[in-house]
Amino acid sequence: MAVVKNPTVLRRLRYGNVERVLQVLRRQGPSSRADVATATGLSRTTLSAIVGQLLADGVVTEEPAGPPSGRGRPVHRLTLNPRSAQAVGIEVGRERITVAIANAAHEVTAFAGTHHAQHSDPHEEAGAALDLLRDLASREGIDLAGLGGVGIGTPGPGDTSDRRQTVADTVSEALDVPVLADNNTRLAALGEAIWGAARGSGDALHLTLSYGIGGGLVAGGLLFRGAQGAAGELGHISVDADGPRCWCGGHGCLEQVAAVPALLRAAGRRSWERFTDAYAVGADTERAVVDRAALAVGRALAAASSTANPRRIVLGGEVADLGPGFLRPVEDAFRRYTATRVHRDVELVQAALGERSGALGALALVFHESPLLAGYATADAAAPEEAAADHAS
Ligand SMILES: [Zn+2]
Structure with missing residues (x-):
C-alpha cells in the first residue's frame, strides 16, 4: 500500500479544475483564455480565479500573442512556465538521497543527489531531502509555489512502514502538498518502465x-x-x-x-x-x-x-x-x-537509469496516482497519445 496524505475535498475539487486548465495548455500549447474556457467548460469567474492563482504561483505566464491587429486589445496567450515545479520525486535510499523535479508539461527539469548516513533518524532524512530539494530549486531557478504532489521511495517492505510514514508526513507538512510513498525498488521498476530500459x-x-x-x-x-x-x-x-x-x-x-x-x-x-x-x-x-x-x-x-x-x-x-x-x-x-x-x-x-531510477519512479507515481494530479489523467487516459499524435501530424 502506498502511504497517502489525503487532501481535503475542497482542495481536491479546486485542484481538479486547475489540472483541467493545465491539461489544455499541455495538449494545445499556448492558448487564449477564451480557448481554455471552451476546452474546459469552466465559467469565466472560475477560470479567472484559477488563472489568477496560476499566474501568482508562476505556473503559467500570459503574454500578448503578437502586435494588435485592427481594433481592440491584443490577444493574450497563456503558456506553461517550464521553470515551475508541478511534481517532485524523492528517494531516500540506504546511502543516498536523490531528488527529481518535473514541470506541468511533465518534463523532468532538474535532478540532484547527496550522500547521507545510513540509519539516520527519519525526521533528519526528511530534512536532508527538503534541503536538497530547496537548494536544487534555487540553483536552477525553479519555483516550488505551484507544486501539486510529491512521491517518496524508501527501502523496506512494500506495505506501510512507520519509518516511511514519518518521512512522508514530514515532507507533506513542510511543503503543504499530498505525498505518496512506496518501496524504492518498486519505484525503480516504475521509473525504468516510464523513462528507462523498459520504456x-x-x-x-x-x-x-x-x-x-x-x-x-x-x-x-x-x-x-x-x-x-x-x-x-x-x-x-x-x-x-x-x-x-x-x-x-x-x-x-x-x-x-x-x-x-x-x-x-x-x-x-x-x-x-x-x-x-x-x-x-x-x-x-x-x-x-x-x-x-x-x-x-x-x-x-x-x-x-x-x-x-x-x-x-x-x-x-x-x-x-x-x-x-x-x-x-x-x-x-x-x-x-x-x-x-x-x-x-x-x-x-x-x-x-542508475541512481536516478528511484526518484524518477517516485515522480511517475505522483503523475499516475496522486489524488490531486492523477484524477484527470486516469479519467482521460488516452490524452497523452492523442496529444502526441496531434503534434506528429
Ligand atoms: Zn525471503
Whole structure:
C-alpha cells in the first residue's frame, strides 16, 4: 500500500479544475483564455480565479500573442512556465538521497543527489531531502509555489512502514502538498518502465540484485501491488527447497543465493571489490559462484514470467553490473524454464537509469496516482497519445 496524505475535498475539487486548465495548455500549447474556457467548460469567474492563482504561483505566464491587429486589445496567450515545479520525486535510499523535479508539461527539469548516513533518524532524512530539494530549486531557478504532489521511495517492505510514514508526513507538512510513498525498488521498476530500459513496454518485470534483492511488476504501465503490497518481491521466490529459513519467513529464497552477501559468502570473500576483481580475471571459484546465482535468477524470472508474461525484464544492481558473463546464463536459464509463448518476444536488458531510477519512479507515481494530479489523467487516459499524435501530424 502506498502511504497517502489525503487532501481535503475542497482542495481536491479546486485542484481538479486547475489540472483541467493545465491539461489544455499541455495538449494545445499556448492558448487564449477564451480557448481554455471552451476546452474546459469552466465559467469565466472560475477560470479567472484559477488563472489568477496560476499566474501568482508562476505556473503559467500570459503574454500578448503578437502586435494588435485592427481594433481592440491584443490577444493574450497563456503558456506553461517550464521553470515551475508541478511534481517532485524523492528517494531516500540506504546511502543516498536523490531528488527529481518535473514541470506541468511533465518534463523532468532538474535532478540532484547527496550522500547521507545510513540509519539516520527519519525526521533528519526528511530534512536532508527538503534541503536538497530547496537548494536544487534555487540553483536552477525553479519555483516550488505551484507544486501539486510529491512521491517518496524508501527501502523496506512494500506495505506501510512507520519509518516511511514519518518521512512522508514530514515532507507533506513542510511543503503543504499530498505525498505518496512506496518501496524504492518498486519505484525503480516504475521509473525504468516510464523513462528507462523498459520504456514503452507496458508490462515489465524488474529485479534489483544488490545487498538484498528487490523487484517490481509493472502491468499496463502501472505499478502492480497485490493484496498485501507484496507483489513483485522476486527476491523471495524460493529457489532451493532445502535452503535455510529467510528473514522474510520463507525458505531458500533467491536473495540467499544471488544477493551480494550470498556471493561473498559462497566465494569466501569479504569485499565486493575483491570479488569482482577475481571474477574479472576469470577465477574459478568466483565464476562458479556467479554461474550458480545466474541459474537461480533465471529460474526465478521464469516462474515470475509464467505468471505475469512481461514484454521486458530489467536487471539492475551490483550483481547485474557484472555484465554479459552473468546476464547470458540468466537469459539461457530463463528461456530453458519457460514456455516458448512466454519467452519468445521477451527482452532481458540491463537497467538504464542508475541512481536516478528511484526518484524518477517516485515522480511517475505522483503523475499516475496522486489524488490531486492523477484524477484527470486516469479519467482521460488516452490524452497523452492523442496529444502526441496531434503534434506528429
Ligand atoms: Zn525471503
